[in-house]
Amino acid sequence: MQEKPNILLILTDQQRWDLLGCYGASQCRTPHIDNLASRGVRFNNAFPLIIPCAPGRAALFTGRYGHITGVETNGGQLDQSLPNFATELPRAGYNLGYAGKWHVDHQKNPSDWGFRCKRDFPKYGYPASNINMPGIKSGAQKDSQIARNYLDYLNEKNLEPPELIEAFYAQGNPGQRNRELHGLHAGTIEHNFEAMVASETVELMRAYAQEEDPFFIWTNFWGPHSPCIVPEPYYSMYDPKSIPEDPSFCDTLENRPYVQTLVSRYWGIDPNNWDEWAEITARYWGYMTMIDDLVGRMLSELETLGLAENTLVVFSTDHGDNMGAHKLFEKGPFFDEESFRLPLIAAHPECRQPGRENDEFVYLQDLFPSFLEVADLQPDIVPDTQSILSLLKGEDEPTGRDSVYCQFNGQIQEHKSRMVRTRTHKFVFNQSDIGELYDLENDPHELHNLYGLETHKTLQESLMQCMQDHMERVKDPMLGEFRRVRYIY
Amino acid sequence: MQEKPNILLILTDQQRWDLLGCYGASQCRTPHIDNLASRGVRFNNAFPLIIPCAPGRAALFTGRYGHITGVETNGGQLDQSLPNFATELPRAGYNLGYAGKWHVDHQKNPSDWGFRCKRDFPKYGYPASNINMPGIKSGAQKDSQIARNYLDYLNEKNLEPPELIEAFYAQGNPGQRNRELHGLHAGTIEHNFEAMVASETVELMRAYAQEEDPFFIWTNFWGPHSPCIVPEPYYSMYDPKSIPEDPSFCDTLENRPYVQTLVSRYWGIDPNNWDEWAEITARYWGYMTMIDDLVGRMLSELETLGLAENTLVVFSTDHGDNMGAHKLFEKGPFFDEESFRLPLIAAHPECRQPGRENDEFVYLQDLFPSFLEVADLQPDIVPDTQSILSLLKGEDEPTGRDSVYCQFNGQIQEHKSRMVRTRTHKFVFNQSDIGELYDLENDPHELHNLYGLETHKTLQESLMQCMQDHMERVKDPMLGEFRRVRYIY
Known part of the structure; x- marks a missing residue:
């Protein structure tokens, strides 16, 4: 063999x-x-x-x-x-x-x-x-x-x-x-x-x-x-x-x-x-x-x-x-x-x-x-x-990843969005619509969108930085549009 | 000369x-x-x-x-x-x-x-x-x-x-x-x-x-x-x-x-x-x-x-x-x-x-x-x-147009939308967002969006038909996405 x-x-x-x-x-x-x-x-x-x-x-x-x-x-x-x-x-x-x-x-x-x-x-x-x-x-x-x-x-x-x-x-x-x-x-x-x-x-x-x-x-x-x-x-x-x-x-x-x-x-x-x-x-x-x-x-x-x-x-x-x-x-x-x-x-x-x-x-x-x-x-x-x-093979090697970054560009209607997901949270950038921010520990069914809330401003900011890091690393062309609204999203 | x-x-x-x-x-x-x-x-x-x-x-x-x-x-x-x-x-x-x-x-x-x-x-x-x-x-x-x-x-x-x-x-x-x-x-x-x-x-x-x-x-x-x-x-x-x-x-x-x-x-x-x-x-x-x-x-x-x-x-x-x-x-x-x-x-x-x-x-x-x-x-x-x-030249010839149809595909953020405007109303199809419907006679400043209201269903339907006619006539590639949501928008 x-x-x-x-x-x-x-x-x-x-x-x-x-x-x-x-x-x-x-x-x-x-x-x-x-x-x-x-x-x-x-x-x-x-x-x-x-x-x-x-x-x-x-x-x-x-x-x-x-x-x-x-x-x-x-x-x-x-x-x-x-x-x-x-x-x-x-x-x-x-x-x-x-x-x-x-x-x-x-x-x-x-x-x-x-x-x-x-x-x-x-x-x-x-x-x-x-x-x-x-x-x-x-x-x-x-x-x-x-x-x-x-x-x-x-x-x-x-x-x-x-x-x-x-x-x-x-x-x-x-x-x-x-x-x-x-x-x-x-x-x-x-x-x-x-x-x-x-x-x-x-x-x-x-x-x-x-x-x-x-x-x-x-x-x-x-x-x-x-x-x-x-x-x-x-x-x-x-x-x-x-x-x-x-x-x-x-x-x-x-x-x-x-x-x-x-x-x-x-x-x-x-x-x-x-x-x-x-x-x-x-x-x-x-x-x-x-x-x-x-x-x-x-x-x-x-x-x-x-x-x-x-x-x-x-x-x-x-x-x-x-x-x-x-x-x-x-x-x-x-x-x-x-x-x-x-x-x-x-x-x-x-x-x-x-x-x-x-x-x-x-x-x-x-x-x-x-x-x-x-x-x-x-x-x-x-x-x-x-x-x-x-x-x-079942070994214990860490991947070094603290988050994943996923793309979506449309299905039924064109709609570009990006997700970054950490072990505890998920942030979604919807190109021309409101964002989404979920606390996966306290809200596992993602029913409470925390996007834009004053109480979660720092969290959202850090997730957006994490997303931008991913975009820069993989050279996602969405980066331009993301940067444009970075501070007002 | x-x-x-x-x-x-x-x-x-x-x-x-x-x-x-x-x-x-x-x-x-x-x-x-x-x-x-x-x-x-x-x-x-x-x-x-x-x-x-x-x-x-x-x-x-x-x-x-x-x-x-x-x-x-x-x-x-x-x-x-x-x-x-x-x-x-x-x-x-x-x-x-x-x-x-x-x-x-x-x-x-x-x-x-x-x-x-x-x-x-x-x-x-x-x-x-x-x-x-x-x-x-x-x-x-x-x-x-x-x-x-x-x-x-x-x-x-x-x-x-x-x-x-x-x-x-x-x-x-x-x-x-x-x-x-x-x-x-x-x-x-x-x-x-x-x-x-x-x-x-x-x-x-x-x-x-x-x-x-x-x-x-x-x-x-x-x-x-x-x-x-x-x-x-x-x-x-x-x-x-x-x-x-x-x-x-x-x-x-x-x-x-x-x-x-x-x-x-x-x-x-x-x-x-x-x-x-x-x-x-x-x-x-x-x-x-x-x-x-x-x-x-x-x-x-x-x-x-x-x-x-x-x-x-x-x-x-x-x-x-x-x-x-x-x-x-x-x-x-x-x-x-x-x-x-x-x-x-x-x-x-x-x-x-x-x-x-x-x-x-x-x-x-x-x-x-x-x-x-x-x-x-x-x-x-x-x-x-x-x-x-x-x-x-100042003559009185009618153009035969009852409405105009206008395109927009993005500025700052990509966002495709289409407008049809009659003498009295305006309807806007926003590709992946809510529509807009304004009564230009009673609301000339377009402050009251009538989109999706039960009271204006027939009006919206007729404006959407008018829009579809324009799309078909000029072969706008947006027609596909428009048709897809035609009855649920």
């Missing part, structure tokens, strides 16, 4: 950190991921450099912030000249494998970058569009390649496209009444396109198990991102009535930037009726448990193939989902813990203290230099990220 | 429409411009397609909105391929002349475009920088060409650079305490760089008076844009104590987008002390009267040269200045009449009804196709603007 370990990176999309049992989920069951955590390290303070999806994934692909990658919003163009997983790891002899959602680069697909990839899903590439799941109304992806890919998978398995049996359409916004927020499809887990992701990952592992060289396989589920359309038993697995109202669902949003009110209205889910949110949450959890079953399937195959002992397995997501926190849905112009705190689990074959937790501030995108170090490559020294390989 | 009339276009910068006597100014004296109005037509409902300076000027140069010109903010790049004054008028035999402020195109200067221009002022090109007026602290333009130009002018006139004798620096924003808002400089009007603009215009008129072909001379004052640094007698011409508080100075801005509060604080002028604003206003008026004297000088020369009978003279500005209205200064993310309503005066040799007023909705940028029509050229049919030549 080769000396360098294989790397299996499993990413979900829009998954709240607290959906996992190992992170203390109240009801949602994720036994396979919990088991992975028990073999490795679980990070309690992992954050993304930038969200939403494409900016976060491009940042992960390169270890750089959005203003460096070029992908600052979901429509951005990746700087093709940046070192990335696909250009670097093969230099150390790694075979590349890819399965599932891409959304890293609008110009090139995984195959174009040199990944072995059975089916490329260009751009957002959501397979369950109105072409591929009879009855579904939403989904913008009518691209024939995306349509063909999922149908090909179903054909291979001798399955018919599963019909949408029932679905929920929120009615609050007349412009969005044809969008599924959750639903039940006929058939089984095998009919779901997520099973295709697991199936392709297994095929990649089997193929690379025959080879001398190590592999880097990057597996990307589309879920539990809405619409949460799942088969039984997942659809009915959790009882909406058992899901208590989110502690911050009471927020009126009056003391937050108005754009949050717009985004809240946009989805059309009843802001005065938790029952609608509980229904969606139940299916979101079901979706998560379905993915967990597929993770179990892949990890089991890794054992069967004898690869587990020499494979670093990392599980994470690109960002979370407010899912009712502050009456907000999905991600957006809000930096709540529900959207920004990430699950991050690493099981390294050499893990010193299996099952341990790590409280250091880390970025999802630290995985880029870390994986390069796994491959015995020297990652470039950049101000954005740093290798946390020793932490992934 | 040639058949086609000459065109003299005189533009000020950031001038409120109500500074002119002919528009009913209470104290500010502008006898020469008033006299021009008495010989021609004065428009009561003139608006810009877009502000601030560079976007508005690029729009005027081409007759197109900002998303077409490429100059959407002061830093934008002009689409060099668009037909413009410099490419079109020479085709009809016009000689081109230019004097003063440019700020149309960051790539090419007036001379590069083929204007006869004694001194190019690239980009913003403000001559009274800290190099050229001893004692002045503000002014970012240290470009050697800009420095040399003004000093050259002073040398020609055997004058020394005028020293800044006193100035006002607002103290409210620690980041902006070194910026003159008004001041007194030594010397006379001849020392002021605005006299250079008039002097160069006179030289152009004299030169072109010798030629067979008609001319288009575009004269651009930098003022009365702040800093209002003028010599005596203009500095002491108006008594600040005689200037009553602006009727909307009482606005707390609480029911407007927060970005307006930020911009209000940015300038650091005391929001609770009208006296500071009155001081600035007095110098702003003095600046206007000084410019009026220079306009008189140019128009007198036009008479002397025997050109007046065959020259269309147009006077306008790029945008206004809130100057204390709503505690706001200069222009910015606010569509108040003080910033958006423009003075527009045209004295055509063939004017049918000298001294008349015209109440049609017109755009400053209608001058582009109008001047082409003056030159017997066929302007392209575009949805943005239309020739108003018959109106410039």
Whole structure:
């Protein structure tokens, strides 16, 4: 067996950190991921450099912030000249494998970058569009390649496209009444396109198990991102009535930037009726448990193939989902813990203290230099990220970070904002609106915005200085506008 | 004498429409411009397609909105391929002349475009920088060409650079305490760089008076844009104590987008002390009267040269200045009449009804196709603007417009917004903040924002439909974001 370990990176999309049992989920069951955590390290303070999806994934692909990658919003163009997983790891002899959602680069697909990839899903590439799941109304992806890919998978398995049996359409916004927020499809887990992701990952592992060289396989589920359309038993697995109202669902949003009110209205889910949110949450959890079953399937195959002992397995997501926190849905112009705190689990074959937790501030995108170090490559020294390989191995090395700094540039509406988060506080700079300042110790649900209060002037000032330090260090072009209002914000 | 009339276009910068006597100014004296109005037509409902300076000027140069010109903010790049004054008028035999402020195109200067221009002022090109007026602290333009130009002018006139004798620096924003808002400089009007603009215009008129072909001379004052640094007698011409508080100075801005509060604080002028604003206003008026004297000088020369009978003279500005209205200064993310309503005066040799007023909705940028029509050229049919030549001649032709549609994309802070204004109402779409809806008949000072009120739902809906019609007609890329929130705004 080769000396360098294989790397299996499993990413979900829009998954709240607290959906996992190992992170203390109240009801949602994720036994396979919990088991992975028990073999490795679980990070309690992992954050993304930038969200939403494409900016976060491009940042992960390169270890750089959005203003460096070029992908600052979901429509951005990746700087093709940046070192990335696909250009670097093969230099150390790694075979590349890819399965599932891409959304890293609008110009090139995984195959174009040199990944072995059975089916490329260009751009957002959501397979369950109105072409591929009879009855579904939403989904913008009518691209024939995306349509063909999922149908090909179903054909291979001798399955018919599963019909949408029932679905929920929120009615609050007349412009969005044809969008599924959750639903039940006929058939089984095998009919779901997520099973295709697991199936392709297994095929990649089997193929690379025959080879001398190590592999880097990057597996990307589309879920539990809405619409949460799942088969039984997942659809009915959790009882909406058992899901208590989110502690911050009471927020009126009056003391937050108005754009949050717009985004809240946009989805059309009843802001005065938790029952609608509980229904969606139940299916979101079901979706998560379905993915967990597929993770179990892949990890089991890794054992069967004898690869587990020499494979670093990392599980994470690109960002979370407010899912009712502050009456907000999905991600957006809000930096709540529900959207920004990430699950991050690493099981390294050499893990010193299996099952341990790590409280250091880390970025999802630290995985880029870390994986390069796994491959015995020297990652470039950049101000954005740093290798946390020793932490992934369960060691106690401090990162030296007292705070994290995260970017957001727009989703639904253009709205640029920046967050700095320390161990006790969070400050958000909203480019043309009020700021946000939360005391995370005394107000963990971020219900009391302390921005601009005379009583918290010194605190805000020190957090703004901290933010400016980050901006200067990473050369964020937002610095100019931030400085302009520095003393009057 | 040639058949086609000459065109003299005189533009000020950031001038409120109500500074002119002919528009009913209470104290500010502008006898020469008033006299021009008495010989021609004065428009009561003139608006810009877009502000601030560079976007508005690029729009005027081409007759197109900002998303077409490429100059959407002061830093934008002009689409060099668009037909413009410099490419079109020479085709009809016009000689081109230019004097003063440019700020149309960051790539090419007036001379590069083929204007006869004694001194190019690239980009913003403000001559009274800290190099050229001893004692002045503000002014970012240290470009050697800009420095040399003004000093050259002073040398020609055997004058020394005028020293800044006193100035006002607002103290409210620690980041902006070194910026003159008004001041007194030594010397006379001849020392002021605005006299250079008039002097160069006179030289152009004299030169072109010798030629067979008609001319288009575009004269651009930098003022009365702040800093209002003028010599005596203009500095002491108006008594600040005689200037009553602006009727909307009482606005707390609480029911407007927060970005307006930020911009209000940015300038650091005391929001609770009208006296500071009155001081600035007095110098702003003095600046206007000084410019009026220079306009008189140019128009007198036009008479002397025997050109007046065959020259269309147009006077306008790029945008206004809130100057204390709503505690706001200069222009910015606010569509108040003080910033958006423009003075527009045209004295055509063939004017049918000298001294008349015209109440049609017109755009400053209608001058582009109008001047082409003056030159017997066929302007392209575009949805943005239309020739108003018959109106410039004092005729009664309706434009067919029931509303105007104006763009704004940022100043100090990025903030995209759009306005639609009918004869009775104004609706503003602020991309990620609350809207604004004002009843101009019952609330002429725009103090009562009716946005989102149940009582005005139908009205807002019809104005939003009107806005969407404009967006679709001119293909404004903002349409996508507007549609997204159409039913929830």
